[in-house]
Amino acid sequence: MPVSLIKSKDIGHQSCQFALVFAAHVLGVNKLSEIFENMEVNKSNARKRADEIKSYRCKNLIAVLEYPMDMKNIGAVIRNVNALGVEKTYIVDPRNSLPDDWQEMRERKSLSKLSVSAIKWSFVKRFNSTEKCLAHLEMNRFVSIVTSPHVKGKDNFILHEADYTQPKLAVWFGNESRGISDLAVESSTFCVSIPMFGMIESLNLGTTSGIVLYEVTKQRREYQKKYKRANRGT
Ligand SMILES: C[S@@+](CC[C@H](N)C(=O)[O-])C[C@H]1O[C@@H](n2cnc3c(N)ncnc32)[C@H](O)[C@@H]1O
Secondary structure, eight states, X not given: OHHHHHHOSSSOHHHHHHHHHHHHHHHOXXXXXXXHHHHHHHHHHHHHXXXXXXGGSEEEEEEEEESOOOHHHHHHHXXXXXXXXXXXXXXXXXXXXXXXXXXXXXXXXXXXXXXXXXXXXXXXXXXXXXXXHHHHHHXXXXXXXXXXXXXXXXXXXXXXXXXXXXXXXXXXXXXXXXXXXXXXXXXXXXXXXXXXXXXXXXXXXXXXXXXXXXXXXXXXXXXXXXXXXXXXXX
């Protein structure tokens, strides 16, 4: 409690001083400085890790969630996005279940918990509609591809048989019950399926994002590595 009081941005200078004195009184000065030292160590560990993973990040790769209903799935996707080195997540959220501002999303306890804090490290942007999200992607020259357990649109590929090395790529995932929208399918270059061998119709959204984004990021990292090597040789 005292630490979160001290960290709060909303409290003024005087209240902050009061909080520090209060915390020192309740915890004791030694305990308080131990907490600050731990915070510094955690910060520098995080900075070190951020530097280590920087070159593995897949730039210009966005995961798009279209009308996700379940916060647990949103949290799972953001966790996968962060773990696999995808640059950003876009969420089409006409129900307004998420705040507009990423900073506010980061401060939402439920999202932080469900994504095991990945939301703090991965940028998330929300859109009111599929149209608005597509317009934003097109304006920034992103190519969209969709995912579905069914054959959708003109070109369909099995996950590991498609190429994901387009300069700017957005990978769309559909709603838990309705799947991906016709508009997203029409605006995409192809549709990708994970082959399934069971009796059920589809995989869970969070699970799908992990499997699809693993293949996509693997290909993009290999491509980035080759491209870097080739450039070094010239
Ligand atoms: C639970 S599924 C939706 C099922 C829905 N009844 C449908 O027709 O697509 C949620 C999302 O996960 C993704 N998904 C699920 N299984 C998939 C699979 N086998 N291959 C590719 N994407 C899949 C798709 O993006 C889908 O829109």
